Amino acid sequence: MGTQVSNAAAGPERSPFLQSHFTEMVQQFDAAKIGMWLFLVTEVLLFGGLFVGYGIMHASHPEAFKAAHHHLDRTMGALNTIVLLVSSFTMVMAVWSASVNKKKLVVLFLVLTILLAGAFLVVKYFEYSHKFHDGLLPGKFYTHQGDTVPGQFLFFSFYFMMTGLHGIHVLAGMIALTWLLRRALRGDFGAGYYGPVDLVGLYWHLVDMIWIYLFPLMYLIS
Amino acid sequence: MENVSSATLHGSGHAAHHGDYLEDPKGLRSWLTTVDHKRIGIMYMWSVIFFMVVGGLLALLLRLELLTPKQTLITAEMYNRVFTLHGAVMVFLVIIPGIPAALGNFALPLLLGAKDVAFPRLNLFSYYLYVTGALMALCTLLLGGVDTGWTFYTPYSTTTGGGVTLMVLAAFVLGFSSIFTGVNFIATVHTLRAPGMGWFEMPLFCWSMYATALIQILATPVLGITLLLLVMERVMGVGIFDPQLGGDPVLFQHFFWFYSHPAVYIMILPAMAVISEVIPTFSKKTIFGYKAIAFSSIAIALLGFLVWAHHMFTAGMSLFAGAIFSFLTFFIAIPSAIKVFNWIATMWRGSISLRAPMIYAISFLLMFTIGGLTGLFLASLATDVHLHDTYFVVAHFHYVMAGSNLVALLAGIHYWWPKMFGRMYNDKLASVGAALVFLGFNATFLPQFVMGSRGMPRRYYNYLPEFQGLHIASTIGSWILASGLFLGLAVLIASLMKPKEQLARNPWGGRTLEWETASPPTTHNFDEPIALRHGPYDYRPVEEIEASEGVTR
Amino acid sequence: MNWFRDYLLGPQSATHATEVDSLFMFIVYLTIFFFFFNGALIFYAARRWRRKSDREITPHITHNTKLELLWSLIPAVVVFVVFFWGFKGYVSAFIPPNEALEIVVTGKKWVWQFEYPDGTRSLNDLHVPLNRDVKLVMHSEDVIHSFFVPRFRLKRDVIPGRYTELWFRATQPGVQQVFCAEYCGKGHSDMLARIFVDTPEQYETFLREGDEQTRTMPLGELGRLVYENKGCATCHSLDGTRGQGPSFKGIWGHPADGSDGKNYVVDANYIRQSILYPQAVVVKGFEPIMPTFQGLLREREILGVIEYIKSLQ
């Protein structure tokens, strides 16, 4: 959003990135930013529903949840947390670089962010395949042998729904970042115009923030 | 915020002349790819009218089936599918997008003096989401229909066959369409008000739309996740709503109503928005209690989040929760009452012309009074235990959804029609239509209150013979109602057949900004930079306004 | 104005009803009052101040804080009254008295089953003693249902995986209609039951021998009644159309193929077995979904069914 190039009303003093129904860049930037934040709120509530469901199911089957979470690999989880935190850092650096007009750095940091996002997904891939192998699957696909506490499949239902939805968001973020990278390579972003970098950045931080909560809820509930 | 106005509205160097937005540019393609809020609004409007007819025909089928106990026309399974589709179409495809996405898209930027909404392309995207969702909903018919009721209660919905998954995903997509409209409106109201237009100089329509958008953003995502959970439950048996797997079926109801109760205010607030415009215009008098109306919109939006479990008083909720939710529910009555009385006070000592939009608006006032007050029966614990899931509830929500919202939608369509198309319809016939709608509506749904309180449960295909008299009355009423609606639609379409006239900018003599541009407006809405000369509802003569200072500019 | 109340609500047949009804009627009058009050104001305004010329000028009145307060406070007071009134009634309906007679209710698609303290069971007919507190402890075996007795002004959902309760004290002898009020699929509107409010003696006899009808009716007619009331009709048709189970028409004396590949003659023993041990022989092409009616049908009722099926040639 907020990136349409207006061809109708591009006077000499009008930025090529200013859409025709806005008067100034400030106004366009403010609008886009409000829009993005509102969207983030909807994301929070979307995930929030899952958190509420998780909370209530956890409260009614605490033993099952506790027993089940031992199947998760804490090291992997912690590693992934750090990967995402660093990627948030590189993302914010990309925004900063754009705002001080360092176009090369923007590209560098975007590339780093994308790589870190990729790393996150690779780690997740290993975790998932391990779970698949052990039959630790959601709902009726759960086939793990030898449980002593019943009902552990409930935990894995939530594990997969929550990390799965999060993973989809990481993927979507990577797509958005790649798009930014293309534009950054073209040299679009500089001190005068970096709204899109900022907005994707916000989204990316939110994805990070959700993981910050997922990590303890999934991996650390003993 | 306020210093946005430092520049003139049009910026610099804009192309001098634009044609009428309906014609410039021409062609189907230009419509399908348009980012013009007015065109998107019009496309929404026709889609909504189309689905209104679909939903309405389904309703007529329901009423016909209920003419006699046992089978009249269709089988029980069919009946269940029909009322589900009727409810889902009316709620998700007609009422929720109705006023905000159709009229709001068309009118909100005009009322604010803006050139467009903040994110025009998102707006178009939201329309296509709507179309996608609508098609998905209709495709469920190919999968054998959906028979869960529009509330999708578990565990019935996780175990029945048919196209439930698809229908639920359709509702999910439609939810996002609605969210994007909301995001757009909030950003628009914040950043695109005409230079010099403060918050309290906005027309009340915008306040109400703003309040609606708040709910759309805060509640709809929860619906999204609820529906996803339902799909997961069906596909993977995740267990959260299934008692056999340790889940809690009643939890689904909490999830569902956390959205769907606020959603009823997504439906009524826009209706109130329209009424707040129509009544002053046809009373030629300043709106009474501007701030009270504005703040009560916000109050309704926020309070609406605190009451959802009033749909669950008999659902095995705890006594404590029942008491809290009932108590909070009653608070909604207060801002609603404030609005109703302010509108009546606006008419008081006005100069009232009973044109079609005003007749619809008056119908709204009367039917909302009934619909809202019957909400009190349901909000009150002891009586709800008796009335829950009977036709009393059906009558209540038709009074507020069809009797108030739909009627307000019609009021709005009739009100802005000349602005939209530059043509005036036959006001006499339209008024006859409005009167028929009022009569037919009451004939359809008043008997339902009585059968409900006598114990006729809803979603009943077959019923005891003692209820037949009332059912017959209701069915006959639905025919009167339908004839009024079809007459209204015919009158509107007939006006489009007429050659285009050079319609006055301001056929109703309204004071808000949309009347200051051409009818139909040009592509960029306003040709001259906007100068606010008076408040949105200031009906004093120009000299007097100029002489006074303060309240208005 | 009792006729008005009775017209709107029907007779009151349990202690709980009086309280609900007076609140209900209070809100009815409230609604009528505000409807006519608002209506009168609107019509008065629309007539008195009808626009007469295009140049008419209206007074510029923007607001009036006193009025605003007035019409916020009046509704506020009214709704508080209504809340507390309703709350009172709800609490008394929610918490059952201690020595209530307990009956276990099971809802399933689309029948109601009742189990009395002594183990007697009945289907779709509930017998309760007059003027005695009765507590229903209810659960569902499939989806959510809702036990609704309009004349008692009572209803509570019946939920799978959990028990809910409902209590009442019937004050009128006679028969009360029970509806299923939560949508539960195809047979939702036929998921009816009746409550027989008996005198103590009648109730005793019922527990011992079943009701009047069971004891005295001709067998064939009793069979038809069982067919209609005990839920057979939800699955078995009489006209040869296939339902969830085979139609009863013309099966008497004819062979039926079991899904085990054998053939069975439909005779008295076979029918008795089908009713008591439905899974013993499953008719080919049908699911083994018929519930057992053991303990639900008395001997005489089974004989009645046999007689009835015999008559359906």
Place this chain on the structure above:
Amino acid sequence: MASYAETHAVTGPKTYFVILMLLIALTVVTVAAAGINFGEWNVVIALLIASAKGSLVALFFMHLRHDKFNAVIFVTGLGFLALFLIFTLFDVNTRKTVLPGNLKAPILEFPGAPLNKPVQPSTGTALGEALPATPAPPAAAPAAEHK
């Protein structure tokens, strides 16, 4: 509202780096804390640390420190989520268990499914199975066998 000029260049790489280090440190702390048994408090502590981390991200990386208006939006969103959770708990936590007099425990208790078996999705049609007891058919051969 935050305007263009305010949100950029207020915070520089140094601050960002410090924040990153803090975040990583908190991650280490939370993993370490999970190793110690605080009983009931384990989850609370983990969530508190997570909230600290979340706030750092929001305030610094997302610039909410300088962006009052959008902070209001975001916090409102969180507030409504809290509302949803709390009000739902009002019901779930205050329900009292009802049992028939002759039962000590619910008969449809949580079976711990699927425990190595695929779940039987409740179709609602398996009436025979769900009934309390469908007695086994008598040992004797079925009624009348046709030749």
